[in-house]
Amino acid sequence: MTTVTNLGFPRMGTRRELKPALEAYWHDDTKCASLLDTAKQLRRRHWTLQREAGAQVVPCNDFSLYDHVLDTAYMLDAIPERYRALADADPLAGYFALARGAQRDDVDLHALEMTKWFDTNYHYIVPELHAAQTFRLRTHKPVEEFLEAKAQGIDARPVLLGPVSFLLLSKTIDGSDRLALLDRLLPVYAELLGKLKDAGANWVQIDEPCLVLDQDMDDHVAYRTAYRVLAQIPRPKLLLTTYFGALDDNLALASQLLVDGLHVDLVRAPNQLDDVLDALPRQHVLSLGVVDGRNIWRTDLDHVLPLIKRAHARIGGERLQLAPSCSLLHIPIDVSLETELSSELRSWLSFGRQKIEELRTLRDALKSANALAALEDARQRQVSRRQSSDVHRPDVIARVDALNAKDAQRASPYLTRRDAQRKRFTLPLFPTTTIGSFPQTKDVREARAKYKSGKLQHADYEAFLQEQTQQCIRFQEEIGLDVLVHGEFERNDMVEYFGEQLDGFAFTKHGWVQSYGSRCVKPPIIYGDVQRPAPMTVRWSAYAQSLTSRPMKGMLTGPVTVLQWSFVRDDQPRSATCCQLALALRDEVLDLQAAGIGIIQIDEPALREGLPLRRKEWASYLDWAVECFRVTASGVADDTQIHTHMCYSEFNDIIEAVAAMDADVISIETSRSRMALLDAFVRFHYPNEIGPGVYDIHSPRVPGIEEMVTLLEKATAVLGPEQLWVNPDCGLKTRGWPETYDALQALVEAAHIMRQRV
Ligand code: GLN
Ligand code: ZN
Numbered sequence: 001m002t003t004v005t006n007l008g009f010p011r012m013g014t015r016r017e018l019k020p021a022l023e024a025y026w027h028d029d030t031k032c033a034s035l036l037d038t039a040k041q042l043r044r045r046h047w048t049l050q051r052e053a054g055a056q057v058v059p060c061n062d063f064s065l066y067d068h069v070l071d072t073a074y075m076l077d078a079i080p081e082r083y084r085a086l087a088d089a090d091p092l093a094g095y096f097a098l099a100r101g102a103q104r105d106d107v108d109l110h111a112l113e114m115t116k117w118f119d120t121n122y123h124y125i126v127p128e129l130h131a132a133q134t135f136r137l138r139t140h141k142p143v144e145e146f147l148e149a150k151a152q153g154i155d156a157r158p159v160l161l162g163p164v165s166f167l168l169l170s171k172t173i174d175g176s177d178r179l180a181l182l183d184r185l186l187p188v189y190a191e192l193l194g195k196l197k198d199a200g201a202n203w204v205q206i207d208e209p210c211l212v213l214d215q216d217m218d219d220h221v222a223y224r225t226a227y228r229v230l231a232q233i234p235r236p237k238l239l240l241t242t243y244f245g246a247l248d249d250n251l252a253l254a255s256q257l258l259v260d261g262l263h264v265d266l267v268r269a270p271n272q273l274d275d276v277l278d279a280l281p282r283q284h285v286l287s288l289g290v291v292d293g294r295n296i297w298r299t300d301l302d303h304v305l306p307l308i309k310r311a312h313a314r315i316g317g318e319r320l321q322l323a324p325s326c327s328l329l330h331i332p333i334d335v336s337l338e339t340e341l342s343s344e345l346r347s348w349l350s351f352g353r354q355k356i357e358e359l360r361t362l363r364d365a366l367k368s369a370n371a372l373a374a375l376e377d378a379r380q381r382q383v384s385r386r387q388s389s390d391v392h393r394p395d396v397i398a399r400v401d402a403l404n405a406k407d408a409q410r411a412s413p414y415l416t417r418r419d420a421q422r423k424r425f426t427l428p429l430f431p432t433t434t435i436g437s438f439p440q441t442k443d444v445r446e447a448r449a450k451y452k453s454g455k456l457q458h459a460d461y462e463a464f465l466q467e468q469t470q471q472c473i474r475f476q477e478e479i480g481l482d483v484l485v486h487g488e489f490e491r492n493d494m495v496e497y498f499g500e501q502l503d504g505f506a507f508t509k510h511g512w513v514q515s516y517g518s519r520c521v522k523p524p525i526i527y528g529d530v531q532r533p534a535p536m537t538v539r540w541s542a543y544a545q546s547l548t549s550r551p552m553k554g555m556l557t558g559p560v561t562v563l564q565w566s567f568v569r570d571d572q573p574r575s576a577t578c579c580q581l582a583l584a585l586r587d588e589v590l591d592l593q594a595a596g597i598g599i600i601q602i603d604e605p606a607l608r609e610g611l612p613l614r615r616k617e618w619a620s621y622l623d624w625a626v627e628c629f630r631v632t633a634s635g636v637a638d639d640t641q642i643h644t645h646m647c648y649s650e651f652n653d654i655i656e657a658v659a660a661m662d663a664d665v666i667s668i669e670t671s672r673s674r675m676a677l678l679d680a681f682v683r684f685h686y687p688n689e690i691g692p693g694v695y696d697i698h699s700p701r702v703p704g705i706e707e708m709v710t711l712l713e714k715a716t717a718v719l720g721p722e723q724l725w726v727n728p729d730c731g732l733k734t735r736g737w738p739e740t741y742d743a744l745q746a747l748v749e750a751a752h753i754m755r756q757r758v
Contacts, residue, residue, distance in 0.1 A: 002308075002317040002366055004359045005057035005287060007205060007241060007263070008159060008327025009046045010352060011064055012514055014334055018042060022065065022518040025092075026100070032092060039065060043145065047154050049333075053353045054360030059205060060149045060156035061142040062327060066099045066125070066517050069169060070112075072161045073127035074098065076188055077138040078170070080128050083109060091139075099125055099517060113171070114516055118209060118244045119613055120294070120330050121523075121565065123516035124169065131176035135188045143195050150200065157239075158201055159327075162208040163189050163230075164222045169210070179222045186229045193235035201236045205263070209326075211254050212245035212265070213613055220253050231258035239263055239287060243326035244294075245613050246272045251279055261285030266307060267292045267325035273307055277314050286315055289325035290362065291355045296331050296511070296525060296567045298350040299358050301378045305365055312366055322359045328352040332511040345506055345527055348385045385571070388528070393503075396529035400579050407586075408630040410662060412638045414688055417664060420639035424598060425483075425551055429758060430712070430726050430751040433483035433691070435645050435667060436555045436601065437491070437731035438472045439740055444489050465490050466543065473547050475741070480748045483551050483599055486544035488733065494557045494603065495565045499524035502584055503531040505566075525567045526577055532584035535591045542595045553643065554592040554600040559585055559628045564606035575624035582628040589642075590635050601643035602632055602663070605730075608649045622657040629661045641665065647693075647730045651680035659686055667691035669729040671703070675714040682718040690719065693729030694750065695743050700735065702742045708750035713757075721758045726751040 021038035087094025101111035149156035237260035246269030364371035450456035472487035499505035512520040545552035559581035644663040670692040
């Protein structure tokens with residue numbers, strides 16, 4: 001009979017219980033036992049919850065104290081030499097040192113690099129390997145968690161990150177080939193699988209998510225080798241698990257690997273079903289990912305049921321499993337806690353628990369008429385969402401329809417605008433500015449919390465923010481910056497601040513999703529057509545401008561970044577939602593201009609991370625993303641200067657799109673790469689102005705004047721001096737005031753020196 005399964009569950013707990021337990025331990029390592037106890041309770045509670053919701057197969061070893069890729073590296077003893085002494089002396093301290101670095105007594109260790117897990121907002125720790133790398137089973141975490149579940153009466157299915165994806169997600173520090181390590185790695189996987197079998201595991205979920213990426217011949221050879229070797233040992237059956245996209249040109253390979261079942265993502269790639277059914281070997285189990293593990297909407301069961309029935313007709317119920325598209329790590333746990341949302345909106349949402357319940361309904365619908373009531377209930381929810389006048393606003397739709405090419409085009413070409421802007425602002429060469437936020441000190445955060453909880457009156461909060469803004473402006477004038485910012489003290493977060501003022505957004509109370517380690521984010525939910533009922537930033541920007549005679553830069557978050565960092569509607573293309581955001585922000589840009597703000601920055605730090613996983617889909621994404629930015633920016637006069645800011649970016653393969661954004665000025669993160677990121681701009685003969693970051697704001701370290709001059713000299717060697725701005729890498733909100741003062745003073749001094757040199 002068809003089985004309801006799950007592939008992974010959020011780790012933090014409905015109330016983020018893991019977070020304080022982790023942080024308490026990091027602060028004071030005598031809290032170790034209490035951390036481990038909290039972790040154990042969470043696993044136990046989550047297994048029970050999943051069973052109650054209807055999962056017949058629940059995962060184990062999906063839990064992690066920090067990150068599952070780090071767990072895998074640690075288990076395999078892929079620990080760089082410098083951490084080894086600590087890890088041997090104190091395994092838990094060693095584990096966290098890899099994740100977070102460690103600084104105590106005679107130990108001073110950097111953290112390993114962290115990067116995004118595919119196209120999610122979850123970040124994993126990048127294992128660091130080298131040509132002479134050896135592996136052994138250092139821990140038995142998967143076995144221990146399997147036995148822990150068993151003791152609770154649950155026959156869980158251990159989750160392992162597969163050997164090929166593990167290597168492909170790692171990096172070597174000596175430039176050697178990661179995949180060359182496979183031969184050394186496989187015996188350890190074999191040993192682990194043997195131990196899991198001995199412990200009683202019948203099945204293992206082996207994740208090879210890299211199979212949805214563009215893979216070359218070497219990768220293919222590695223998969224074949226890995227699963228041939230692992231077929232030769234006594235082991236549990238293997239469910240080869242792929243997610244976040246279609247197998248596509250890797251399908252033939254995936255279906256030939258010597259495993260016992262295949263999981264495919266039918267949410268991102270529903271069209272692959274028939275090809276998968278054709279390719280599936282006769283004995284294989286097929287797990288269909290039919291509810292969205294990446295988003296929070298209830299599933300349209302009427303849409304999914306025909307897919308499942310098709311599979312059922314082909315392979316029968318015994319070999320069929322129903323699952324979320326991917327691990328539920330990327331969504332919150334339980335929507336029933338969101339009592340402050342309107343009951344209508346809540347009825348459209350499905351978090352982790354509800355996703356599993358939906359799978360149960362689908363399974364029931366296959367075998368009996370008992371599910372009719374549940375199906376009808378689900379149908380009603382879809383109907384109410386489709387018909388809601390909160391969601392669908394004819395005026396917004398009409399405005400999007402009326403957009404034409406001119407709306408995405410500045411009135412004049414760049415060089416004309418440049419002249420108009422130079423006349424208006426008379427800035428020196430190497431103009432200095434910052435990226436927007438200034439230190440969000442404890443005072444600022446406390447005042448906001450007090451205001452939100454009603455302990456601080458509106459007028460008092462306003463006065464507090466005004467004072468912060470004033471001080472910030474005085475500070476910038478004193479230091480001698482050329483283009484000022486107001487400091488963003490009124491903003492909690494660069495997306496939430498805008499979402500709270502736009503129609504079509506909702507906010508949860510407990511909808512936390514792990515970003516990395518103990519850090520969680522609570523993405524806004526874009527549920528309806530987006531509209532701006534009133535100006536959002538004009539008051540603060542105009543107030544700030546009234547305090548200074550220097551140009552004040554207005555500060556907005558761009559449409560692509562708002563989209564990227566929210567839970568987005570699934571009833572229309574992402575591009576359509578983005579376009580609505582662009583129009584709302586365009587109005588804001590025009591209102592800023594009307595209020596006398598002549599320089600406006602539209603941040604798009606997430607533009608690059610929105611890139612699809614497959615290259616062939618990049619062009620169409622970049623087309624609409626750039627178009628949306630241009631719609632936001634293009635309504636202004638020639639002498640209004642549009643800035644954009646992008647961090648976390650590698651520009652080589654998107655430079656054409658970045659140039660097409662046609663911002664008058666772009667600021668980018670370059671100090672850590674020592675200007676290497678500028679290469680793309682140089683090669684492209686990028687015509688507009690650029691502010692390559694010369695101060696790495698991710699570290700409390702204060703850069704010296706000479707160091708920044710050296711970076712700027714590197715920049716002037718390849719770009720014209722009239723093209724360059726001088727600014728930090730990103731906003732200063734995580735920094736303290738004293739270091740900000742010293743660093744910006746040095747930055748301004750560096751610009752002065754450069755002016756004298758040209
Ligand atoms: N304007 C924002 C700030 O300064 C930009 C943040 C970002 O790029 N991530 O904080
Ligand atoms: Zn940034």
